[in-house]
Amino acid sequence: MVDKYRIGICIAAVTFLLFFTTPIVHDFRIGHFAYFLIFIQIIFFNDIIFYNSYKFLKKLFIIISVFAIVFWVLNAMGVPLIYYKCTPAFRTESVLDNYRIYGPVLSLYRGNMPIGGGIERICGVFAEPGHFGIYIGLMLAIEKFNFYEKRNLLLLITGFLTFSTAFYGIFCLGVLYKLLKYKRITTDIIRIVAVLFFTAITLLFFSDRFVETIYGRVVENKREEVSGVVDLLDNRVPDSHITKFESFIHSHDALVGLGYDNDEMVGTNWRGVVYRFGIIGTVIMLLLIFSIARKGSMKYGFLLAAIALLIVAHRAYLMFSPAIYMMLLTAVYVNRTKESFIIKIEGLDK
Template identity: 25%
Template sequence: MWYDKFIVGTFDILGYICLCITILGATVLILATDKVKLWILAFFTSCTQFIVAIGLFGWILYLLKVPMPHYTDFSDAYYIHTIYYLFNMNGLPDLQLVPRFAGPFLEPGHLGTMCVFLLYLNRFALKKMGNIVLLVGVLFSLSLAAYGLLLGSIVIYLYQQRKFLWISLILGIFLSFGFGAMIYNGGDNALNTAIVMRLEVNDDGEIAGNNRTSMAFDSAYARFLKSNQIWTGVGSAAFGTHENGTDNITLGCASYKRYFFLRGIIGSMLIVIFLLFYCLYYRSSWSFGFFIVYLVANLIRDYPTMEMWMYLYLMAIPCLSLMQKQQIKKIE
């Protein structure tokens, strides 16, 4: 986090105060007892399930064409948000060819990723209504990244449970829905448009849905790989000088490429080493599974040190280790 501040952040008093608060929160979580970690994680999970459920209620009303008060916010350099109070929508309602659910999050992919995290932490216990809410949230997000992360986390969970037949069944279900979406209504449906068609491979060998970086960024990234900046990263210089952020080379980009571009080899290695060693300290297959899910999620979206994700990781790793030990004791 200190590396982020010096290389990527801005030098101002407020920024350092926020950084100190962030580090203090992380330290408290690391030093907290297992009982406290479990309580905080349960509370966070319940709160997330509750706000996603409220968003889903409003989303269903929206899909049913029920008029609801809303306003549009154009203040961000990249996003346009239409706020329906019960949920947030990216873009303008009239231009939504395929409506995607974002709940209270910035975009559907953010919602879907967080829901997948919590589903894995709750061991996909779909007998609990809160976890069903999270699963519906992922499905309604129509996020290719979230769908892929969901499939991967389910496979990891089933592998840990030694349910190999179930892995084949789940893969078969996903493939069946994919082929079904291609056929249903001639392919003119939300699932085919938002997910299946984005898996097609273009002439250049790239997946159609690979929109994590812009052409301008890719060009700058290619030059960066051949420069001396590769060690420490481009840092805050990538954000440009205009107050509205329109000259930010990373605008609209997200992936491991952006993270590496900003922080270089040193910064990228520091976060990977921390995440790995923190996981290995607790020595649990359940925890290591979450480490894989978290790592893949950040290869897509690159938020490993953002408070909401980082705090969740700091709680999840020791809690999963403890829960696995408790399950082993019950079996014995």
């Protein structure tokens, strides 16, 4: 299926592919190049294919979430569990980083302590709790944060137990979206606040471990004062990198960046995108995001764009492959399919 919307995304995606994955500007990245070629083809799939594929993906996430919560509760209760310990080479943050694989799910540890300290953070089958939290947040965005459905409540609790700053940010954007859409506090919002409140009260039994996990890991050994979102993100970046970035942005390299394989700048923060791919690369990335998010209602488009920008700011390296863009595109196509179903049903009722 070809229309102006899909053609616009295709043009943005091809531009992204040429700039980010080919040796025209930087190095040839064959993996990302192949992924984006597939993504460009998928753009033109029929909406119903996206809808059916999403239903399967959601069932998979529900199964993973159930297992993740069960093992999390057992660990929290101190039940001895059999696990396989794996120390991956790609965990460069610390030589102590290791995974405990329980079978259907895993957990990330630093030495003998859960990553971030305190209590264990749910990872599901992902490399980090933050990754799982981001994808759960995107899935809830596809659902338009409808918590009348019990499965979405399960995803909400799982996302909460990832203790992911990004998930909490996406959740807040979702609540803001519902407030702007309905212009009142709905029973749906009361429902999710109640669920999170009782979940938090339960976790307070862990006392200092809970506080350390949900808050202390963000500001520990960093700046003592956090006055806003910018400070919260900057707390995850060494001062030396911020100073280096300020020098870089005024140099002649700022236009196209210094290339992907550059370890001089942290890759999680938005500065990592600009440092590696310059102002031009950053603009191309934003164009791809907004070319996808512009379809449908303005409020929903702003929600998708805001979530994508939050991911750029918090886990920028996830935006170098097409997975996040695919989730954003799925959100548009799935909700467009749902709307067409509603229109057909209403037409039959008349």
